[in-house]
Amino acid sequence: MSRATSIDVAVEAGVSQATVARAFSRPELVAEGTRRRVEEAADRLGYRPNAIARSLKSSRTNIVGAIVPASGEFWLRVLAALSAELADRGRQLLLFSFDDAEAVDDVIAAVDQYRLDGLIMASTSIAQQQVVRVAPTGLPIVAFNQPAVAGLVPSVSVDNAAGGATVAEHLVARDCRDVLFVGGVESASTDQLRYAGAARALGAYGVACPYLSAGAFSYDAGHAIAAELLARGPLPDGLMVAADEVAFGLIDGLEAAGVAVPDDVLVTGFDGLPQAAWAGYDLTTLVQPVDALASAAVDRLLTDAAPDADGVVPGTLRIGRSTTPAGLVVENSSSPDRAER
């Protein structure tokens, strides 16, 4: 007793299969009474149009693929946002998560088989050449937070450079004269842009900004780099970290070594994870507008945007205790640095 088909419904309702198909896909072409009879018959048989067969005919699946790294709080948040956004537009999300960059090739092969309506590539570690290989297949693509491929395929990302600058200026406003940028993965374009934005902004104030890589965008990497930082000599005034998760690890690593944040050193993050607002850290960070980014990405995907359509969405600075030493008096406590942006 398998699923009822449109033919079963046609027999039940005493009409042709074509009429059943029309009743579901273009109801305005079917007479009122007929349509009701078809609907009743369909209800009785528990009929649902078979999306697979429909896709075969129409060559549109209503499914959008998303390639997303398998770990990291930020990506998981992005995933939820994309899923919600697609659901709003009647699409489904086929998830491809991957651990290491090599697996991306397998994923791309799979994507190809499913004739998806589009593909969102969300990762900093997908190589440029891998993206390029997909592009000619005619599959609409959008790169998510992967500014390196901007120009090759439509992309959407937060304004990393401006965000880096915003955070840097905040540190200057908090009297930092000596800042160290702690990056995640040096080759990641987001890392580079955030650093470039920060270095330029700090340069305008005559503040130098060396770069140090933690080696990964993870809590553990941040925790591990703390020791190296302390071994290097005296701490700078401010540590500007390229990602919240790394910053959490770094803060914990520092405090385990007896260094207090923000009393001994100011720390900032980047991403605006929910945990940044949790009192345990209360981290100053650049909040990525995940929902807006997801919305923009889906937009570009479904309207088949031009390859050079780069959507850059501004982030917002969240100021927390991690850059607010106990002694500091701030005029407007809710958002003291609002004017900076």
Added chain:
Amino acid sequence: MSRATSIDVAVEAGVSQATVARAFSRPELVAEGTRRRVEEAADRLGYRPNAIARSLKSSRTNIVGAIVPASGEFWLRVLAALSAELADRGRQLLLFSFDDAEAVDDVIAAVDQYRLDGLIMASTSIAQQQVVRVAPTGLPIVAFNQPAVAGLVPSVSVDNAAGGATVAEHLVARDCRDVLFVGGVESASTDQLRYAGAARALGAYGVACPYLSAGAFSYDAGHAIAAELLARGPLPDGLMVAADEVAFGLIDGLEAAGVAVPDDVLVTGFDGLPQAAWAGYDLTTLVQPVDALASAAVDRLLTDAAPDADGVVPGTLRIGRSTTPAGLVVENSSSPDRAER
């Protein structure tokens, strides 16, 4: 210039379409030389089998659906684990996330259309009747961490009752004589089981264990309930919270009010989120073996397990600072309560 089909390849290779199809689906039936010729022709044309058409014929999509709540750190972790597990078995994951329980009906309708190979329902807020409605369609289902439907459909979950007991016994071992259980959503079966396990275990020691609901499984709910707790009168020795995320909020709420954890009150969580291990909280919690759970769920799904096949996987206690007051001397600091389980 659309995609090449098996017919195009057949022409190019000078064989029939049937041979091309065989070369890809059952290569052992095709002679060595022919197969090579087909493969070369396919490469030249960039041919990939169309999974949609294959599904139509074989009525197997190789796609498994997952209905997962749109928020909550725990669910996101589950999602990543499921995706990885399915990828290992050559399946894809079609994601359906939902905000409110009503949306589940829409999701189920969508699921039905895609003729998925299986469906994983991961949520405590999916009503029993909704699950039951899906069951008769013949679609293999597995309920994930939703013990309420055990017996109706195959289910997989952590041993909530035993976990609750384990945590409770740990609190007793830490000299708690007065414990309050802070639940998330009272109607959630996970909540009930964890509470029941805890209450039974505590009862054996003559320790009472009242129940208080935070109203949601969220940081904010935990934060908000802190005030109510303090207004109720003197704090108990230990607060046993039904979920890590709630516990984080509760701890922050308490500390904002000047109550120190663990010095003034011990706090435990449940789930074992990565953040529990972060030094900011260092929470004692029952770690759910997410990967093992995901693996078990996929297993049951693909082998079409019996409806009464209930997979209950044990969790492990993680002991953190949140139940280790400064004065306490512990014999084996790495895992002092290992014997408890």
Added chain:
DNA sequence: TGACCGGATGAGTACGTATTCATAGTGTTC
């Protein structure tokens, strides 16, 4: 040498839908 067997391949069909084309029916206009 003829019957037979097994492997390799081709012709044809089915999966369930959407859509094109043809046709029957119903008014409408001069």
Added chain:
DNA sequence: GAACACTATGAATACGTACTCATCCGGTCA
């Protein structure tokens, strides 16, 4: 009342694959 426009419907086909069945061919055995 005939020619016409228009709506509602049915018959037939295509989407791309997998699989059944039939065919062919070289080798084997009596």
